[in-house]
Amino acid sequence: MMKIKLVIIALLLAGSAWLSGCEQEGPAERAGENIDQTMEDAGDRMEDAGDRMEDATDR
Template sequence: MRILLSVLALMFTLGLTACDMNEGPAEEAGENIDNAMTDAGNAVEDLCEDAKEGMNAEDEDC
């Protein structure tokens, strides 16, 4: 019983440690990459819509 309680306490402590909300440099770099890819995708979509608008296309969505 004592061992079981010790194991449960250890698992609980490790679980709380894993929920650390501090972002490290890798997390921030990943977010920056995600934002850059989203911005690039939006820019391409805007260019496509502008090109279709210039050609008087019926469907201007890309």
């Protein structure tokens, strides 16, 4: 019974240490977020350009 409690405590401590490490934002995460934002902005611009082309052909 004592071994089970120790295993459970060890797992809880390891899990909390792992989760606390996820909170930290490193340079790779910031770079990934910048890439995501850039791609989203580019997609929005492409959609706007397509809408303008469609409007121009309708006239």
